[in-house]
Amino acid sequence: MTERLEAQLAFLREADRLKTVLRASRLIDDSRHENSAEHSWHIMLYALVLADQAGPDINIDRVLKMLLLHDLVEIDAGDSPIHGNVDHAAMAIKEAAAADRLFGLLPQDQCDAYRALWDEFESAASPDAQFAKAIDRFQPPIANLATGGGTWRGYAVTLEQMDQRVGQPVSRGAPGLWQWLRPQLQKFFARI
Amino acid sequence: MTERLEAQLAFLREADRLKTVLRASRLIDDSRHENSAEHSWHIMLYALVLADQAGPDINIDRVLKMLLLHDLVEIDAGDSPIHGNVDHAAMAIKEAAAADRLFGLLPQDQCDAYRALWDEFESAASPDAQFAKAIDRFQPPIANLATGGGTWRGYAVTLEQMDQRVGQPVSRGAPGLWQWLRPQLQKFFARI
Numbered sequence: 415m416t417e418r419l420e421a422q423l424a425f426l427r428e429a430d431r432l433k434t435v436l437r438a439s440r441l442i443d444d445s446r447h448e449n450s451a452e453h454s455w456h457i458m459l460y461a462l463v464l465a466d467q468a469g470p471d472i473n474i475d476r477v478l479k480m481l482l483l484h485d486l487v488e489i490d491a492g493d494s495p496i497h498g499n500v501d502h503a504a505m506a507i508k509e510a511a512a513a514d515r516l517f518g519l520l521p522q523d524q525c526d527a528y529r530a531l532w533d534e535f536e537s538a539a540s541p542d543a544q545f546a547k548a549i550d551r552f553q554p555p556i557a558n559l560a561t562g563g564g565t566w567r568g569y570a571v572t573l574e575q576m577d578q579r580v581g582q583p584v585s586r587g588a589p590g591l592w593q594w595l596r597p598q599l600q601k602f603f604a605r606i
Numbered sequence: 607m608t609e610r611l612e613a614q615l616a617f618l619r620e621a622d623r624l625k626t627v628l629r630a631s632r633l634i635d636d637s638r639h640e641n642s643a644e645h646s647w648h649i650m651l652y653a654l655v656l657a658d659q660a661g662p663d664i665n666i667d668r669v670l671k672m673l674l675l676h677d678l679v680e681i682d683a684g685d686s687p688i689h690g691n692v693d694h695a696a697m698a699i700k701e702a703a704a705a706d707r708l709f710g711l712l713p714q715d716q717c718d719a720y721r722a723l724w725d726e727f728e729s730a731a732s733p734d735a736q737f738a739k740a741i742d743r744f745q746p747p748i749a750n751l752a753t754g755g756g757t758w759r760g761y762a763v764t765l766e767q768m769d770q771r772v773g774q775p776v777s778r779g780a781p782g783l784w785q786w787l788r789p790q791l792q793k794f795f796a797r798i
Contacts, residue, residue: 419786422655426745427752429651430634433644442622452625455647458674459621463614463716475667478674482650524655553618560619594611 418521425519428489435488438495438565439554450485450493453553457481461549467588468545480535480546483528487512496554496579497569509536538583548587551580552595559598563606573603610713617711620681627680630687630757631746642677642685645745649673653741659780660737672727672738675720679704688746688771689761701728730775740779743772744787751790755798765795 432451439448458481465474485493490512494500513532517525535543555576558564565571576599585592627642650673657666677685682704686692705724709717727735747768750756757763768791777784 416786418658419656419782423748426648426652426655427634427748429648430749433633433640433648434635434637441625442619443626445626448625449644451644451647452641455643455650455674456618456621456625458647458650460618462671462674463618463712464611466610475670478667478670479654482647482654482670520655556615556619557622590611594608 421519421521422524425516428516428519429486431489432486435485435493437493438498438569439557440561440564442557442560444561444564448557450488454481454485457549457553460553461546464549464552464588464591467590469541471541472545473542476531476542477546477549480531480543481549483532484535484546484550486516487532490515495565495569496551497565497571497575506536538586541587544583544587546587548584548591551583552588552591555580555595555599559602563602566602567606573599576603613711613713614716617708620708620711621678623681624678627677627685629685630690630761631749632753632756634749634752636753636756640749642680646673646677649741649745652745653738656741656744656780656783659782661733663733664737665734668723668734669738669741672723672735673741675724676727676738676742678708679724681708687757687761688743689757689763689767698728730778733779736775736779738779740776740783743775744780744783747772747787747791751794755794758794759798765791768795 432454433449435450436447437450437453439453440446441448458478461474461477461481465472468474487509491505491508494505513529517529517532520528534540535546538544538547554565558566581592581596584595624643624646625641628639629642629645631640631645632638633640650670653666653669653673657664660666660669679701683697683700686697705721709721709724712720726732727738730736730739746757750758773784773788776787
C-alpha cells in the first residue's frame with residue numbers, strides 16, 4: 415500500500431508543474447496569461463454547466479475525467495497555441511513521450527486507465543472525446559469575445575481560421591454551441 | 607434555449623475570476639502563490655488518483671463535482687487560510703451570500719443542484735463530502751513537505767494545530783492518508 419501511495423504522490427507532486435505552463439490566452443480581466451491547470455479547471459466547469467449541449471449518449475463523468483487529465487502532457491511538451499504555427503506531427507511525438515513519462519509515474523493500473531482516456535481524447539475517438547474537445551475549443555473564444563479580441567489580435571486570426579480550427583471541433587461535439595458562437599464571431603470579425 | 611445559454615455563459619465568465627483569488631499556499635517550485643482555480647484542478651486530480659483511499663460507499667463522480675464547485679464562493683468572499691485567524695461565523699455568512707449571487711447567475715435547476723452540492727460539502731454532511739474535505743486538506747501539506755515547510759513557517763504552525771485542522775478532517779474522510787501523513791509531519795515538526 416505504501417509503495418502504491420508513494421507512486422501516486424510522486425505523480426501528484428509532478429502535476430503541480432502544470433500551473434506554470436502558460437497558454438496564449440489571457441484571463442478575462444486581462445491581468446495575465448492563463449495557465450493550463452486553471453484552464454483545465456475552467457473547461458471542466460464549462461463541460462458540467464453545458465452538459466445539456468452534449469448528445470444523449472455522452473457520459474459527462476467520463477468527459478470531466480478526460481478534461482482533468484487532457485493537458486498534463488504539456489508539463490513536458492508545452493502548450494501549442496491553436497492559432498500558432500505548430501508542427502503537429504512533431505508535437506504529437508513530444509506529447510506521446512510526455513504521456514509515457516507522466517502517466518508512467520503512477521501504479522500500472524492507473525497508468526493504463528489514464529493513458530487510454532488521454533488517447534481517446536487526443537484522437538477524438540468517441541462521442542465523449544468529441545464533446546470534451548468541443549468544450550476545450552469553446553472556452554477561449556468566450557474569453558476573447560469578452561475582452562474585445564484578446565489573442566485573436568496578436569495572432570491576426572481570421573474568421574476562416576475560426577471556422578476551421580474552432581468551428582469544426584465545436585460543431586462536431588456540441589453543435590448548439592457553434593450555432594450560438596458563429597454569429598458572434600461573424601459580428602466581431604466584420605468589425606476588425 | 608438562448609436565454610438559458612446566456613445565463614450559463616454569464617456564470618462561466620464570472621467564474622474566470624477564481625483564477626485571481628490567491629491562497630496562502632505556494633507552488634511546489636516556490637515561484638508564486640497558488641490560486642484557487644488551479645488548486646481546484648489539482649485536488650480533483652488528487653481525488654481521482656487517491657479514490658482507493660475512500661470508503662466503499664463513496665461516489666467519486668459526485669466528489670469530483672463537489673471539488674470543481676467548492677471554492678467558487680471565494681470570488682466574493684476571498685480565501686480564508688487554514689492557519690490564519692479567521693472569524694468562521696462571519697466567513698460563513700459571506701460565503702453563503704457569495705453562493706446566492708454566483709449560483710444565482712445560473713438557470714434555476716442548475717442553481718439549485720450546485721447549491722445543494724456546495725451545502726453538502728460545506729457541512730461535510732455525507733461520506734462523499736467528508737472524502738472531498740479530506741482531499742482538500744491533504745494537498746497543501748504535500749506541497750509544504752516538498753518545499754521544506756512552505757506556509758507552515760510563515761504562520762508558525764505547530765504539530766498540535768496540524769492534528770486538529772488537518773488530522774481531524776483527513777482521518778475522518780481518508781484515514782489511510784492520515785496514517786501516512788502523520789509520521790511525516792511528526793518528523794518535520796520535530797526538526798523545527
